[in-house]
Amino acid sequence: MKHLYFGTNMKMYKTNADTRRFLTRLSELFGGDYPEALTLFVIPSFPALESAAGLLKDSPILLGAQNMHWADEGQFTGEVSPLMLNDLGVSMVMLGHSERRHVFGETDEDLNKKVLAAVRHGLIPLLCIGETAAQKDAGVSDEVLRMQLKQDLYGFPKEKIGSLRIAYEPVWAIGVSGVPASAEYAGRRHEVIRGCLKDLFGTAGGSVPILFGGSVNPQNAAGYLLQNDVDGLFVGRSAWDADNFHSMVRALF
Numbered sequence: 001m002k003h004l005y006f007g008t009n010m011k012m013y014k015t016n017a018d019t020r021r022f023l024t025r026l027s028e029l030f031g032g033d034y035p036e037a038l039t040l041f042v043i044p045s046f047p048a049l050e051s052a053a054g055l056l057k058d059s060p061i062l063l064g065a066q067n068m069h070w071a072d073e074g075q076f077t078g079e080v081s082p083l084m085l086n087d088l089g090v091s092m093v094m095l096g097h098s099e100r101r102h103v104f105g106e107t108d109e110d111l112n113k114k115v116l117a118a119v120r121h122g123l124i125p126l127l128c129i130g131e132t133a134a135q136k137d138a139g140v141s142d143e144v145l146r147m148q149l150k151q152d153l154y155g156f157p158k159e160k161i162g163s164l165r166i167a168y169e170p171v172w173a174i175g176v177s178g179v180p181a182s183a184e185y186a187g188r189r190h191e192v193i194r195g196c197l198k199d200l201f202g203t204a205g206g207s208v209p210i211l212f213g214g215s216v217n218p219q220n221a222a223g224y225l226l227q228n229d230v231d232g233l234f235v236g237r238s239a240w241d242a243d244n245f246h247s248m249v250r251a252l253f
């Protein structure tokens with residue numbers, strides 16, 4: 001049975017207290033009984049990371065951050081460095097979420113520096129890629145995905161490939177006004193991503209986990225997981241309630 005992944009990005013929702021309640025309830029629901037061959041992860045807001053790290057200390061649930069600067073330290077007001085994340089006990093970092101790219105103008109050049117900094121500091125980079133609606137309509141989705149992968153992973157050390165995670169999230173499918181992609185559409189894009197990872201890293205690229213995200217919900221989740229090359233799900237809104245998170249995991253895995 002292949003290893004699968006399921007995690008949530010909480011965006012700019014949930015205070016520290018809300019996150020504590022979420023994680024406490026989640027631990028109660030799992031009661032120490034976590035499905036095998038499944039990696040779970042939670043990515044709360046920065047202010048909640050320290051207390052989340054305390055709550056997840058003995059849990060198999062991995063803790064991630066939503067963003068990171070590439071420098072160890074410096075005159076970068078408002079930014080968070082890899083050293084700070086290491087210090088908090090964070091193990092993964094999401095990079096290039098569509099809201100970072102399209103609301104805050106992060107470029108592939110920035111993301112390349114961030115991905116390399118993450119691996120240099122022993123953090124698991126969860127690199128998010130995806131095409132916009134205009135790019136899909138123009139028929140260039142596959143080109144966009146390949147360009148993002150090639151630019152963002154430029155110079156990625158092959159010996160660290162085991163730590164890389166990719167999330168494919170079509171920009172037009174994300175969030176309250178997102179339109180869920182069909183499972184077949186997602187499956188075809190995952191195939192393209194897999195092919196590109198193999199071009200970049202040889203056979204090792206074949207085992208990089210590729211997660212799907214964007215309006216994943218209890219009704220459509222199983223369909224995505226049935227696609228070849230979909231190794232897990234990256235969920236927003238539908239997993240922000242601990243009971244829903246838990247029941248999706250139980251139903252799917």
Ligand code: PGA
Nearest residue numbers: 174175214215235236237
């Ligand atoms: P959504 O968010 O599931 O609420 O569409 C997904 C994401 O932004 O990662």
